Amino acid sequence: MRTGPAGGASPVPPARTPAAPERTSRSAPSPAKPAPAPAKSSGGPAPGSALAALGSTSGDTAAPLRSSKRTWQLIIGSLGVLLLLGICGLSSYFFMVDDPVGRDSRAADGAGAGVAPRDISSRTADPAPLTVKEVFPNGKEVLVDPEQSAYELLKTQQAEECDLVADGQIAAVLQEAGCSQFVRGTVRSPTGLYVATAGIVNLADEAGATSAREKIKPIVDGRKGRFLGLAAGRGTEAVTAASAQAGWHVRGHFLIYCVVAKSDGKTIGDQDLFARQILSDMIEVYLRGKVLDQRALTPSGPASPAGSD
Known part of the structure; x- marks a missing residue:
């Protein structure tokens, strides 16, 4: 019995996973609301930068939620890919296992069909009398x-x-x-x-x-x-x-x-x-x-x- 494409059963497609980089490139996060001018400091990240958005706990919460969503999408997408690879691999395994069995069966049939016919060139080789x-x-x-x-x-x-x-x-x-x-x-x-x-x-x-x-x-x-x-x-x-x-x-x-x-x-x-x-x-x-x-x-x-x- 074959499984997957080799046996006729359709493999389960991976979960639809939006491409995070493409979505991000098409729809950038909303900028954080302006905050009161902070005291002058040196060496810190610029306001609104990626590092600031990811590390911020006091600004807009949309960025962390989108980040969390992308993480789960990546996880689900990875699981879907692994599932598909597993199905394909299993199908290949059964295909490779079935093939030698088929060859052995054909060889056995050929051996049965190739039985040497009776030699009727002499009564020594063919001693059974006619009836x-x-x-x-x-x-x-x-x-x-x-x-x-x-x-x-x-x-x-x-x-x-x-x-x-x-x-x-x-x-x-x-x-x-x-x-x-x-x-x-x-x-x-x-x-x-x-x-x-x-x-x-x-x-x-x-x-x-x-x-x-x-x-x-x-x-x-x-x-x-x-x-x-x-x-x-x-x-x-x-x-x-x-x-x-x-x-x-x-x-x-x-x-x-x-x-x-x-x-x-x-x-x-x-x-x-x-x-x-x-x-x-x-x-x-x-x-x-x-x-x-x-x-x-x-x-x-x-x-x-x-x-x-």
Whole structure:
């Protein structure tokens, strides 16, 4: 709490004190009434002089009263000045005391805001396994953009059997990269015309994840392996077909992938912008840009138990 000007409270002004010298200069004392001619003397003060007026007890009493009044005015004025100086000094004191406290508070806030994010460059630094709750926290939907309709979440799966994610040479690549578990979910597009399976694979480290990403493309192009979709009931079988389109990326020691297909089973053309948008929504925006970015900003905690839906 501040006092005086620093804290908003108006200081009490000093008592109005007329300036004695100025008043005296403007209004001189009345001369004393003439007295009978005194006997001649030598060495005394001249009649009517200041010394004579102050020392006189037999002349006009106005001068002593004015002198006494000026004395009290000076005293009151001095007290007012001292009071003002005291208020200003007190205000300065509280200002100086409050300032270090404010700096300490800001430093403490900065320390809290500057907590180092979680290192997700390897499973050694980030040992907590993925969970369905972390990857799909909304349960029944995947919200990519608050201004757009959500994807309907049909089914989720969390498991350690990494051969469920891919087959052929891709499965071997994931094993070599140290796959320990995965979490995936199958969604239906807002229009209902597409179905997709998107997931995150937990690998040993970032170097292995990056290497796996580079190895997968020639395997897919050569049809020597593919990512597998997760059927979630009637109308979703197409996501498990070999004709489904796939995309993948990495973030830290995780590999992110998505498989998309048309709900009616028709082949997706190379120029299908809707399929490309779904791949981008699931891989770039949601799993990489939201789920894993949030994991990287959350301090490490106790490992969550593994399980599956």
